[in-house]
Amino acid sequence: MPPLLTLIALVIWASLLFGGFLFGKLWADRSRRMPVWTRMASSLTLVIAAWLFVLIDPAVHVYTLPVAVGMTFGFLGDLFMAKLIPFKQYVIGGIGSFGIGHILYIVGFLATMNALGLPVVGAAWLVWLLIGVVGWLVAVWIGAADRGLMHRLALPYALLLASTVGVATGWALGDSRFIPLAVGAALFLLSDLILAARLFRGTTFYLIDDVVWLTYGPAQMLIVFSALLVQPLL
Numbered sequence: 001m002p003p004l005l006t007l008i009a010l011v012i013w014a015s016l017l018f019g020g021f022l023f024g025k026l027w028a029d030r031s032r033r034m035p036v037w038t039r040m041a042s043s044l045t046l047v048i049a050a051w052l053f054v055l056i057d058p059a060v061h062v063y064t065l066p067v068a069v070g071m072t073f074g075f076l077g078d079l080f081m082a083k084l085i086p087f088k089q090y091v092i093g094g095i096g097s098f099g100i101g102h103i104l105y106i107v108g109f110l111a112t113m114n115a116l117g118l119p120v121v122g123a124a125w126l127v128w129l130l131i132g133v134v135g136w137l138v139a140v141w142i143g144a145a146d147r148g149l150m151h152r153l154a155l156p157y158a159l160l161l162a163s164t165v166g167v168a169t170g171w172a173l174g175d176s177r178f179i180p181l182a183v184g185a186a187l188f189l190l191s192d193l194i195l196a197a198r199l200f201r202g203t204t205f206y207l208i209d210d211v212v213w214l215t216y217g218p219a220q221m222l223i224v225f226s227a228l229l230v231q232p233l234l
Helices: 003-023 036-056 058-081 090-116 122-141 149-174 176-201 208-224 227-233
Strands: none
Touching: 003 036, 003 208, 036 058, 036 208, 058 090, 058 208, 058 227, 090 149, 090 176, 122 149, 122 176, 149 176, 176 208, 176 227
């Protein structure tokens, strides 16, 4: 993507996400300031940016295409979680959409690492899987008043997100330029664990929903714009 277009996309995304937080009105339950529309619009901006990377530079489709489709499913998950799609089991819709997105992210990461001749670092993957289990125990399982099917389904989902971090961390260990990608994947896991604690255990604190988005939004941004790191290598 041309530098000017990249800058414009980043400015629009940041203005929507952080502007919504800074200038939004505090909700009655004190859980957020961001309006729903600025959150959804910031996510949609990343979808558009991801597809621009696909359209403008076909040479890196091995990376940008899975990431663009994955980000699109991420946006679909946002719509489910915001209850903008009329589906009673909105949490299942969100988990399913984000899960597909992360499978696609991992496919893009592994395919690109293979093209660059970088090995998968199994130790990094294993460490993050363990972190995912601990995170699930703390956020979802321990202390839950009622442990139902959704509590159990949250474990494989957490392990999937942890796998994304594990692969990205292994990539960063082989090439330090991809540390921002690993940070983005880790922020996504953190954001989701906070959200899981809110959904499954009723955890709440001042501006919790904004904290979820102020970790989730930058996470997706770092993943999408990591295409800029891949372009010079392929």
